[in-house]
């Protein structure tokens with residue numbers, strides 16, 4: 001079982017929100033149960049339960065007290081407790097709304113939104129397609145130098161899933177890199193309806209500097225963030241580390257930049273690991289935001 005340490009209290013301010021998100025942490029330790037679907041081909045859940053021992057704070061959403069949280073309230077493969085705001089998380093319909101080349105061109109109807117961000121090749125398109133259960137709805141351009149667009153998808157006519165341009169193209173020119181940075185940073189700093197950024201991190205490779213830089217920038221700017229670890233089905237390659245070891249290393253490296261540890265969750269677009277859990281997490285943040 002994975003041990004989590006819960007402590008302290010976090011007031012999660014976003015400059016873009018009309019009210020603060022308050023999330024709290026208790027000080028006891030907690031075990032994450034194995035996923036409730038034993039039939040799922042999910043080797044990681046076994047390796048996590050037998051090998052992982054990293055410590056991280058539990059994320060307790062609004063509406064629930066730390067002492068009310070027991071093991072069964074924590075989403076498998078994450079540090080996220082489920083609270084009373086977690087409603088129906090199913091995606092019944094999704095429609096592409098528009099691509100915007102500037103933050104100020106994004107939809108202005110005040111619906112809450114979740115932005116998906118990650119290094120090129122992290123598995124962003126695969127995750128979005130898996131979340132909405134549609135093949136190739138996310139077809140963002142993968143070529144450096146091509147126009148970078150913010151793509152808005154309207155889910156259940158009530159909230160947006162936003163596909164942001166990937167960062168870190170190995171072959172991108174300096175101009176393209178700078179463009180990405182000013183373009184996307186403008187979005188983060190000016191988007192009033194942004195509930196949280198889902199920052200995708202590839203768990204099949206060791207922590208990458210560019211991901212750490214991105215996480216730290218978001219943290220410094222008080223942008224609410226959830227770490228979504230991708231490719232957690234990929235087992236150790238040659239002398240590489242297992243996904244849970246890479247996740248532990250990543251958490252260690254960002255720890256000093258966060259007073260309270262952000263929510264995190266393990267996913268795989270191949271096995272479906274973490275999909276329903278991530279949707280539930282989104283649902284409780286969204287329902288609270290809607291209050």
Ligand code: GDP
Nearest residue numbers: 120121122123124125126230231234268269270
């Ligand atoms: P993007 O550039 O971030 O949109 O990444 P893609 O979704 O196109 O995925 C990049 C590569 O990683 C592709 O070869 C995918 O098949 C692979 N991939 C994506 N998600 C997963 C996953 O969960 N597990 C594994 N094993 N491979 C994945």
